Amino acid sequence: MTEDPILIWGAGAIGGILGAYWARAGVPVLMVDIVPEHVNACATTGLSIEGPVEEFRQIVPCVTPDQLTGVYSRIVLAVKAHATEGALAQLKPHLAQDGYVLSAQNGLNERVIAQHIGADRTIGAFVNYGADWVGPGRILFGNRAAVVVGEIDGMIRPRTTELHQLMQIFEPDAVLTEDIWAYLWGKLGYGAMLFATALSMDSMTENFADPARGPALMGLAREVMKTALAEGVSPKPFNGFEPSSFLPDAGDDAARKSLSELAFFNSKTAKTHTGIYRDLAVRKRKTEVDPQVGTVAQIAASHGIDTPLLRKLVELIHDIEEGRRDMSEETFHELTKVLA
Ligand SMILES: NC(=O)C1=CN([C@@H]2O[C@H](COP(=O)(O)OP(=O)(O)OC[C@H]3O[C@@H](n4cnc5c(N)ncnc54)[C@H](OP(=O)(O)O)[C@@H]3O)[C@@H](O)[C@H]2O)C=CC1
Numbered sequence: 001m002t003e004d005p006i007l008i009w010g011a012g013a014i015g016g017i018l019g020a021y022w023a024r025a026g027v028p029v030l031m032v033d034i035v036p037e038h039v040n041a042c043a044t045t046g047l048s049i050e051g052p053v054e055e056f057r058q059i060v061p062c063v064t065p066d067q068l069t070g071v072y073s074r075i076v077l078a079v080k081a082h083a084t085e086g087a088l089a090q091l092k093p094h095l096a097q098d099g100y101v102l103s104a105q106n107g108l109n110e111r112v113i114a115q116h117i118g119a120d121r122t123i124g125a126f127v128n129y130g131a132d133w134v135g136p137g138r139i140l141f142g143n144r145a146a147v148v149v150g151e152i153d154g155m156i157r158p159r160t161t162e163l164h165q166l167m168q169i170f171e172p173d174a175v176l177t178e179d180i181w182a183y184l185w186g187k188l189g190y191g192a193m194l195f196a197t198a199l200s201m202d203s204m205t206e207n208f209a210d211p212a213r214g215p216a217l218m219g220l221a222r223e224v225m226k227t228a229l230a231e232g233v234s235p236k237p238f239n240g241f242e243p244s245s246f247l248p249d250a251g252d253d254a255a256r257k258s259l260s261e262l263a264f265f266n267s268k269t270a271k272t273h274t275g276i277y278r279d280l281a282v283r284k285r286k287t288e289v290d291p292q293v294g295t296v297a298q299i300a301a302s303h304g305i306d307t308p309l310l311r312k313l314v315e316l317i318h319d320i321e322e323g324r325r326d327m328s329e330e331t332f333h334e335l336t337k338v339l340a
């Protein structure tokens with residue numbers, strides 16, 4: 001493996017965990033984050049990984065973007081999707097001509113990254129493990145889950161194999177794929193339902209297990225799967241999400257079975273609520289709804305597919321972000337009304 005440090009841009013829940021595991025394994029890592037107290041804690045007293053999976057504290061070199069010098073050949077981008085363009089502008093001067101950016105994010109950020117730095121320098125990852133940034137130098141690792149890496153053109157290159165090995169340090173079951181888009185679109189389908197779970201204060205499991213919420217949840221996944229098919233993508237299953245159960249010809253029983261598997265999978269995590277819930281209820285900040293759900297609705301429209309549930313979901317999340325609605329069961333059922 002090459003020896004210049006892997007730059008992790010965004011040292012929060014997802015990036016921080018990768019940084020801590022790689023640093024502990026002796027892989028040279030440098031993290032970059034905009035929260036000075038967190039940067040200071042990671043680099044001095046160490047980053048504390050907490051929760052049921054494993055507990056340890058690891059010093060990980062970490063700087064703010066203005067403190068960064070040098071050029072790097074491997075950059076892992078782990079900021080929220082709406083921070084992608086800003087982060088790309090900052091990281092571009094630090095990316096080697098023959099280097100790459102790996103997106104460890106939810107959404108279709110690989111498209112945005114490719115536009116800015118070139119498709120040949122963009123690699124995709126699908127991450128489904130659950131984590132929360134709980135304070136400076138502290139991350140809750142709630143549960144292990146699927147981790148997949150792959151080139152956006154489907155080729156397997158030496159750098160992809162190296163990345164796969166690196167991911168296996170952290171997640172032994174990490175997968176190397178020739179079809180990263182299948183996983184990214186699968187997560188968009190699951191992700192649309194996760195956004196809906198954040199319309200109320202209830203946990204992911206309470207949402208997935210509630211028969212009254214089933215129709216709206218399955219309707220959201222169906223709109224995303226229909227759009228994926230129109231894009232020529234066949235989403236792949238992971239951790240209880242079974243894309244084929246939400247295809248136009250699959251019945252309600254299959255969809256309900258997948259919802260019940262998602263309820264079960266999420267009953268095992270210490271991260272009971274989504275990152276979206278955390279943005280809305282705890283951190284009181286904007287979510288990734290526009291670059292995730294909004295983007296799918298736009299892509300659907302470009303294929304002539306109507307997505308009334310996705311559009312309503314974007315509107316409801318905006319309402320909560322802007323203080324026009326509470327997070328409540330009643331807000332969730334504004335989605336159900338779309339089906340009436
Ligand atoms: N958390 C989870 O369990 C999962 C998250 N994901 C996805 O992973 C991605 C990252 O999410 P997550 O780790 O939870 O987010 P976090 O908010 O925990 O971490 C992102 C970190 O990046 C910082 N940041 C923002 N802008 C910049 C910038 N320009 N340069 C450097 N750092 C910056 C943030 O600071 P600040 O907070 O001040 O903005 C924050 O510290 C998202 O797309 C998310 O949907 C996917 C699967 C699971």
Ligand SMILES: CC(C)(CO)C(=O)C(=O)O
Binds near residue numbers: 128129130194274
């Ligand atoms: C729930 C989770 C961790 C996926 O399992 C996620 O992606 C999120 O919090 O948004």
